[in-house]
Amino acid sequence: MELTGAQIVVQSLKDEGVELVFGYPGGAALHIYDAFYSQEDVRHILVRHEQGATHAADGYARATGKTGVVLVTSGPGVTNTITGIATAYMDSIPMVVLSGQVPTHLIGDDAFQEVDTVGITRPCVKHNFLVRDVKDLAETIKRAFYIANSGRPGPVVVDIPKDITAQRVEYTYPKEVRIRSYAPVTKGHSKQINRAADLLLNARRPIIYTGGGVVLANAARQLTALVDKLGYPCTNTLMGLGGLPSDHPLFLGMLGMHGTYEANMAMYECDVMLSVGARFDDRVTGDLAKFSPKAKIIHVDIDPASIGKNVRVEVPIVGDAGEVLDQLLVAIASSGSLPRRDDLDAWWKMIESWRGRESLAYDLSDEVIKPQYVVQKLHEVTLGDAYVTSDVGQHQMWAAQYYGFNKPRRWINSGGLGTMGFGLPAAIGVQLAHPESAVACVTGEASIMMCIQELSTCKQYDLPIKVVNLNNRYMGMVRQWQEFFYDRRYSHSYMDSLPDFVDLATSFGHTGLRVDKPGDVEGALREAFAQKDRLVFLDFLTDQTENVYPMIAAGAGHNEMVLKPANDGTAPAERELA
Template sequence: MTGAQAIVRTLEELGTDIVFGLPGGAILPLYDPLYSSTKLRHVLVRHEQGAGHAATGYAQVTGKVGVCIATSGPGATNLVTPLADANLDSVPMVAITGQVGRGLLGTDAFQEADIRGVTMPITKHNFMVTDPNEIPKAIAEAFHLAVSGRPGPVLVDVPKDIQNAELDFVWPPKIDLPGYKPVTTPHSRQISQAVQLIAQAERPVLYIGGGVIKADANKELLEFAEYTGIPVVTTLMALGAFPHSHPLNMGMPGMHGTVPAVGAMQRSDLLIAIGTRFDDRVTGDVASFAPEAKIIHADIDPAEIGKIREVEVPIVGDAREVLSALARTYRSAKNIEPPAIGPWIEYLDDLKERFPRGYDEQTDGMISPQFVIETLSRIAGPETIYVAGVGQHQMWAAQFVDFENPRTWLNSGGLGTMGYSVPAAMGAKAGQPDTEVWAIDGDGCFQMTNQELTTAAVEGFPIKVALINNGNLGMVRQWQTLFYEGRYSNTKLREQGEYVPDFVGLSEALGCVAIRVTRAEDVAPAIEKARSINDRPVVIDFIVGEDAQVWPMIAGGASNSEIQYALGLRPFFDGDESAAEEPADIDEAVDESAEQAPDQAEQKEN
């Protein structure tokens, strides 16, 4: 068979059922056998970036490898953003790109680009196939690399003449990756040391990252947390790994995290970090982050351990195996009982009572965006898949959707990619066709990739889009309000009262049902109507106030001890670094902040 036929056959043998792509000259030989395949479904996107994000969305909800295809030159370079996105969020993806023929390499031929060189820093691995006989082995190795160890994107570049060349197809190939042997089983000595530290802790916290979801370890996490009684914080990428409704769930930590989660980490004497990388959006100022906490850090990637914070107990291994080993060792160890942390839990429960999630109603008569997302969560429920782009709408979704299950929350966490939501939601729907999928998007993000709604309409992916339309680049505007004296430089997307673009007309032109909502009483009926339509995508254009802000908040680079519950409320330590070194002082600071907080009943009603 030809090299192109071998690519298709290899994808079929590896269990691939869907690929997202866009044809072009250098990849055209591959598209001919795709036409005849009865096992592979090809989704024709309108932009290669959409193919990459759709592959990512598919991978995140299924745990399988997402596959995208692009031609050489601009087709391949349009995959750079989704590759970087998948790399930072550890998503298993394989990108197959066409390349000019080997005889033209290095001649600046039409649509030639060194995509290997371009993407080397943002992929787990990449390579060019220079021998047609190596095609099955190369793609099989790419899949193995993408999904094993710490997941990530892999790019395979295939010159056009290699696609046209003939070979004798042999399956299965022998995977040979010298030096690549990810450690999945944790060392028993480190596990024993961790158990000893946990037993001695008075204020322990389970600091859970997205690696727990990647490892399908949510069951093990729940069992370990309930056995030990240790409170849990889940990062932006780990929402759903531990049920929102569970009393031990303190919420999301970091820049826009909950007061209980941030307070727990700042006062903790032991952080049990699993599948997380101590991201700057969580730690803030590292020097003042969890100042009294010893660290147990477990991760599949040894490069992450000790990179940001010194670690007392490093554990290299798969998150599910680590949690299982911790629970097994804990139960079997003599003279070790679950830690006596009753006062610690009482303190955190008190924080949850004093600082519930809430928001102020808009004073300009507009709909509160938080109300929209809270209503969506209540109506659509925890079985729905929610996909967000980046910005205010992303943070509000993280705060006001009640995530009870893993793989129901997709967002661009590490790279913060505007335009991620719509194509990723399409990929999620492709991976879980029987599950309702909502893209929660901002009007800025939506304008970057909304053309993929046509793909969704034509290909039969009836996703729903909740468009939080405040006429601005909302998060940038919030920072300009707080830190740039209200100088709104280039953040306004339309004039007040105008609909430019008209997202209802645009969405209808792209093949969707579209609804505009301007009154709070119409929010729930619009959501219900969207849920009843399942033969095409639905876009709801929610017109919300431009001055709504995301709270709580920690300023970039500031100490987590300076978290502010709402605008105008003093932070816990009021920026006093000397006080920040004394975690016990948080009690007094919490009392003072609580006195300034809105009445709790009013807050909950809002």
């Protein structure tokens, strides 16, 4: 059948099985928007800012494993997506961004709303395309989806000039696509698998350290099976939470800068480390010179370039996390060997002594709301089964530390890029993917302001998201670093002239609740989640000076954690971190 380029875009999305597109119209994309008008197969969600479209598509992708799709116009439409594309790139999230472009004959002319989309997105995409011939359009879209959601996933941009969307051509959507320079390896090398199994079974102080790759590869089941089989301790990165249920007895909690004492000490003291789908990020490793000095490392990753990038690896295994874990389970079972029980008992004894330090304990108060308490109550009220999105800062760390994620794809945050403004639009994508599920956006009063306009999108589509605003009237993490490392010079970290969030939510057509007493926290949460069909904005006025503990200062090692503030009120900077 012969179609216009614009119709090909819509038909290709339909044939790709796309349910939702997040977008915002504009001149160069108008033919495509016209093609959307006369069909109902692909639902278009109108956001209020293109950044919101990318985060919403990203949240949708994280919550489902499907590719998030964005449609924007040229020029500012594209530049507004950059933060969202970079966010998806850093966390390896499958996303396809379709952008309008000025007509072919105007490209390079500094035409109205022209920007070099391929050039400006190049450093933060897995790949991008400029379509120069309508005959290539369907094939290019097919390639974009294939690249975005295979191997190490990531965002792919397809830039489509306006004249191409008007031209007509015979349409067929390719059934499959082959790219001669791109063939991700998913199965681990059998020799390396056997070496890894051998190393693991002979470990005296083993640890399993996993990241977002386990979640992306839907390998939580295999990870849990391996942990159960070996009886080894397991820790997750910020991106990997939910990879092993947080209530699993062998789970040590999150590791890294604000990880638990037991997770970080076990990383420091281990002799064999199995890392799966994690990339030894600086927030995880601390000072590389002091990182796990006694460990032999097995590194499983779909991306060969992640292996050996930051640390020396004993056994590199390139492959899909799920497939490699399955292979490891088979290799361990068929080896006939068992873990060294005596060594393991002694190792767990050490770990239990670290656990005994209760590094996540905090002082409750009757006077002022502790942010950690709000997150714990959120877990209780939602039975630990909510999808939780977050922005970036202290509230993000508290959500990660205290919510307790028992399933993968429930914890949705910007780990790599650290994008404030992510949480609310991401929650839109999550709620649309899971209309019947509880979705909470744990945020702070600074972050929420960065994409606050999306409250309007929430109203248009009746999304019953619960915004949990931990409002301490500070950019909390900035303030915390200034307290520790800048002698309490709180330069521009105070949020002056905040809106009345209850009135703000009301003006967007939502319900707002302000909570300023610890005794009212649980009741307010219950009241909010009881409203199944409404967005409720919960504005919790929390302790202004609460800090995130425990903490490894940048440049310190895992064994140099600061657990709590000193009783004399001095900041850790003056005691141990200097």
